[in-house]
Amino acid sequence: MERFETESPALMPGQTMQAKILSHHPWGVPVAIVGYENAGLSAPIDMIQQFSQTTSSHDELLALFPPIGSPFNAVIEQNHRWHPPVSVRLTIRLADLESLVWSCDFCGEPITLGPGGDALVLNSRGNDGPGSHTVISHRHCLAERIRPENSGERARALKIGNVLKS
Known part of the structure; x- marks a missing residue:
């Protein structure tokens, strides 16, 4: 039996990981989790969901987007492994990092x-x-x-x- 999610159980909610921004999109940023770049997983940060309540304009929200290629710490919020690709949802809110x-x-x-x-x-x-x-x-x-x-x-x-x- 082929299991697509074999590496992903190591990525547990609450765990802090190092990540890098791959690109910017209107909703947020897809990232690569350092050490899991070839694991075939999706790792987004939904910037609108995380910061729209605390920002007053779209420009203020965009200013929170980390630069493309920059390394940063993120916390695993959810790990969805029902079907490929595995999706690891990350958070970079300061309170969640703490x-x-x-x-x-x-x-x-x-x-x-x-x-x-x-x-x-x-x-x-x-x-x-x-x-x-x-x-x-x-x-x-x-x-x-x-x-x-x-x-x-x-x-x-x-x-x-x-x-x-x-």
């Missing part, structure tokens, strides 16, 4: 992705074909949905990814 906040796919409440956050990024895929899906969850939301008699898995859901403090 700490990306998203909604838990179970309870709908805000959750912080990245260092210091309580998010789990779950990758689900079928065994009968390509395509996969990302679910973002609070640790406790996932743990509560695991059967009580499966206490080992509940405990792992609460601890996975946590760095033990000495």
Whole structure:
């Protein structure tokens, strides 16, 4: 079975990546994620969606577009892997670069992705074909949905990814 999304699970929501602007478009900018240039993925930054509420004119919005070819940091907001090409949506909002906040796919409440956050990024895929899906969850939301008699898995859901403090 040919899986088109094999490299993309490494690109998780909340993760900061280095990127380069490929071109400018009226809606925003397509970028190449450094290290994934040959992975066959689409990586846009929708500048209108991210900045239209905070800018007062089209010229002010255009001034926020990074120069073509310039390297910069971006945070992965979403990773769509249902069908080719994989699409990784990026954000460059200052608040998101500091700490990306998203909604838990179970309870709908805000959750912080990245260092210091309580998010789990779950990758689900079928065994009968390509395509996969990302679910973002609070640790406790996932743990509560695991059967009580499966206490080992509940405990792992609460601890996975946590760095033990000495």
